[in-house]
Structure formats: structure tokens, C-alpha cells
Amino acid sequence: MAISKSMAMALNKQFNEELNSAYLYESMAADFNSKNFHGFAKWMTAQAAEERTHAEKIHVYLTESNERVFHAALPEPQHTWETPLHALLSALAHEEYISKCIHDLVRSSRKEDDIATETFLGWYVTEQIEEEANAQGMIDKLKMIGDDKNGLYQLDKEASKRQ
Ligand SMILES: [Fe+2]
Ligand SMILES: [Fe+2]
Numbered sequence: 001m002a003i004s005k006s007m008a009m010a011l012n013k014q015f016n017e018e019l020n021s022a023y024l025y026e027s028m029a030a031d032f033n034s035k036n037f038h039g040f041a042k043w044m045t046a047q048a049a050e051e052r053t054h055a056e057k058i059h060v061y062l063t064e065s066n067e068r069v070f071h072a073a074l075p076e077p078q079h080t081w082e083t084p085l086h087a088l089l090s091a092l093a094h095e096e097y098i099s100k101c102i103h104d105l106v107r108s109s110r111k112e113d114d115i116a117t118e119t120f121l122g123w124y125v126t127e128q129i130e131e132e133a134n135a136q137g138m139i140d141k142l143k144m145i146g147d148d149k150n151g152l153y154q155l156d157k158e159a160s161k162r163q
Contacts, residue, residue: 003117008067010108011117015058016072017101022051024094027077028087039160040084043138046162047091054124061120084152085142092135099128 003011025048032041059069081087102124109118138159145151 001116003065003067003114004112007108007112007114007117008062008065010105011058011062011067012069013072014101014105015055015062015069016074017098018051018055018058019071020074021094021098022048022055023074024077025051025091027079028081028091031080031087032084037084037156039156039158040087043159043162044087044091047134054127057123061117065116084156085139088135088138088142092132092139095128095131095135099132102128 025044029041029044029048032038032044062069078090081090102121106118106121106125109115109121141155142152145155
């Protein structure tokens with residue numbers, strides 16, 4: 001069963017949102033690298049790579065549904081954040097926005113009785129819980145550390161271990 005044109009367009013929008021997420025996290029990585037937080041930079045680079053796989057999954061789904069993706073222009077991301085905590089708070093806010101986008105897509109698929117797309121989106125619903133938890137986990141640690149330079153150094157080192 002084919003998906004509707006409006007569903008294809010909505011999924012295409014999400015495809016671009018995922019690439020936009022990657023772009024944002026790459027910008028955070030660049031900012032971290034410029035401030036010698038190479039561990040946080042690596043964490044963000046890994047996050048950006050994940051976002052590209054999220055986009056790729058939608059690309060594949062649309063292709064298999066006899067549709068195609070269209071690449072939109074990406075907005076210029078913010079270039080600098082005051083502290084690692086500020087960056088991670090932005091990342092969490094962004095993930096909450098993405099969760100909302102995914103939930104809206106699920107609602108649309110239900111309205112259209114598009115069971116295939118609803119099932120496809122289930123993976124994203126679960127993934128978003130993990131995405132928000134990852135950002136929140138870093139925020140909790142950064143808040144615990146506060147202004148302690150040594151703590152920040154240790155956390156940066158720990159963040160570098162993310163694959
Ligand atoms: Fe994503
Ligand atoms: Fe994400």
C-alpha cells in the first residue's frame with residue numbers, strides 16, 4: 001500500500017530535520033574543539049553521525065514506498081555556546097522539539113490509518129527517549145560539577161569514550 005503524498009512530504013520534512021540536527025551537533029563539536037574540549041567534541045560528532053543514520057532510515061523508507069527525498073536548505077546553526085552546560089541544554093531543547101515532530105508524525109499516520117508508517121515511526125519514538133536521556137545525563141553531570149575545572153576535565157575525558 002502506497003503512502004499518501006502528504007505523508008511523504010511530512011516524512012521528507014523530518015528527513016531534513018534529522019540532517020539539521022546533525023548540522024547543529026557538528027557546530028557544537030566545532031565549538032568544543034575550538035575550546036579544547038575534545039572529548040565533548042567527539043561526543044557531539046558521534047551524535048551527529050547518529051542523526052545522519054536517522055535521516056538515512058527515512059530516505060530508505062521513502063524509496064521503498066516509491067517516493068523520494070528532497071534536500072532542503074539547512075539553516076545556519078548557532079556557532080558558539082557560553083559553556084558546555086549551555087550547549088547541552090540547547091541539545092536537550094532541540095531533542096524535545098524533535099520528539100514533538102515525531103509524535104506529530106505518528107498522529108498524522110494514525111489519522112490516515114497508515115499502519116506501515118506508524119510502525120516505522122515507532123523506532124523513532126523509542127529512539128527519542130534515549131536521545132533526551134543522553135542529553136539529560138550530560139546536563140546532570142555538568143550541573144554536579146559546576147565550576148570545578150578538574151571535574152570538567154574528567155568529564156570531557158569520559159565523553160571522549162563515546163563510540
Ligand atoms: Fe534524530
Ligand atoms: Fe537526536
